[in-house]
Amino acid sequence: MxxxxxxxxxxxxxxxxxxxxxxxxxxxxxxxxxxxxxxxxxxxxxxxxxxxxxxxxxxxxxxxxxxxxxxxxxxxxxxxxxxxxxxxxxxxDSADFESTFNDILEITNRIKSITVDQQRRHSAPMLSLSSKKEEKEAAPVARTSLGSSRLTDLRMKVLQRRDDRIKTMLSKEDPSQGLKVDTTTDLSLAGLMAARV
CATH class of the missing domain: 3.30.40.10 (Zinc/RING finger domain, C3HC4 (zinc finger))
Structure with missing residues (x-):
C-alpha cells in the first residue's frame, strides 16, 4: 500500500x-x-x-x-x-467516503444486472422448450378428464336404471312377510354416487 x-x-x-x-x-x-x-x-x-x-x-x-x-x-x-x-x-470526510462507496455500489449493481440479463437470455430458450413440452403432456390429461366425466355420467345412468328396477320389485308387497318396503329413502348405489360427485 x-x-x-x-x-x-x-x-x-x-x-x-x-x-x-x-x-x-x-x-x-x-x-x-x-x-x-x-x-x-x-x-x-x-x-x-x-x-x-x-x-x-x-x-x-x-x-x-x-x-x-x-x-x-x-x-x-x-x-x-x-x-x-x-x-x-x-x-x-464522510461525503468523500459516501461518494466512493456509492460509486462502488453502482458498479456492483451494474455487474449484477449484466449477470442477471445473461442468465435470462440463456434460460429463455429452455423455458420455451419446457412450456411446449408441458402443453403436449397436458393435452392427454385434458382428454382423460373429459372422458372421465362422460364415463361417470354413463355409470350414473346405468346405476339409476338398475336401482329403479330394484325399487319396482321391492315396492310390491312381500307375500311371506306382509310388509311394504319404504322406497322414499334413496340408499341406492346411484344415489350414493350422485351425493359423492
Missing amino acids: DCSFNNTAIPEEYVCPITMSVMKNPMRHNETGHCFEREAVMNWIYQGNTKCPLTRKSLHPDDMALDTELQAKIEAWKMENSELSQSRCDFD
Missing part, C-alpha cells in the same frame, strides 16, 4: 481495504482474518453484498468481531504520530 502519513508510512494492516483510510474501529472477519472499518463493512453488508471484497468468501455480520488488539495498536500509532496531519489516504 502506497499510503503515507505526511511522509510517515502507514502500516498496511491499519488501512481499511474498503475505505482506504486508517481504521478507527477495526472489525476482523473470523473466516478470512481480514480487517475492515466497522461502518464501512456494515454498510457493505447491508447494501446487499454478501461476499468479502477481498476474497469473495461469504461475509455475514455474525462472522465479524471488533479487533481490540489492532484498535489499540492503531491508537498507539496515532498518538506517536499525532503531530502529523491527516493521511492522504484517509477519507475522514
Whole structure:
C-alpha cells in the first residue's frame, strides 16, 4: 500500500481495504482474518453484498468481531504520530467516503444486472422448450378428464336404471312377510354416487 502519513508510512494492516483510510474501529472477519472499518463493512453488508471484497468468501455480520488488539495498536500509532496531519489516504470526510462507496455500489449493481440479463437470455430458450413440452403432456390429461366425466355420467345412468328396477320389485308387497318396503329413502348405489360427485 502506497499510503503515507505526511511522509510517515502507514502500516498496511491499519488501512481499511474498503475505505482506504486508517481504521478507527477495526472489525476482523473470523473466516478470512481480514480487517475492515466497522461502518464501512456494515454498510457493505447491508447494501446487499454478501461476499468479502477481498476474497469473495461469504461475509455475514455474525462472522465479524471488533479487533481490540489492532484498535489499540492503531491508537498507539496515532498518538506517536499525532503531530502529523491527516493521511492522504484517509477519507475522514464522510461525503468523500459516501461518494466512493456509492460509486462502488453502482458498479456492483451494474455487474449484477449484466449477470442477471445473461442468465435470462440463456434460460429463455429452455423455458420455451419446457412450456411446449408441458402443453403436449397436458393435452392427454385434458382428454382423460373429459372422458372421465362422460364415463361417470354413463355409470350414473346405468346405476339409476338398475336401482329403479330394484325399487319396482321391492315396492310390491312381500307375500311371506306382509310388509311394504319404504322406497322414499334413496340408499341406492346411484344415489350414493350422485351425493359423492
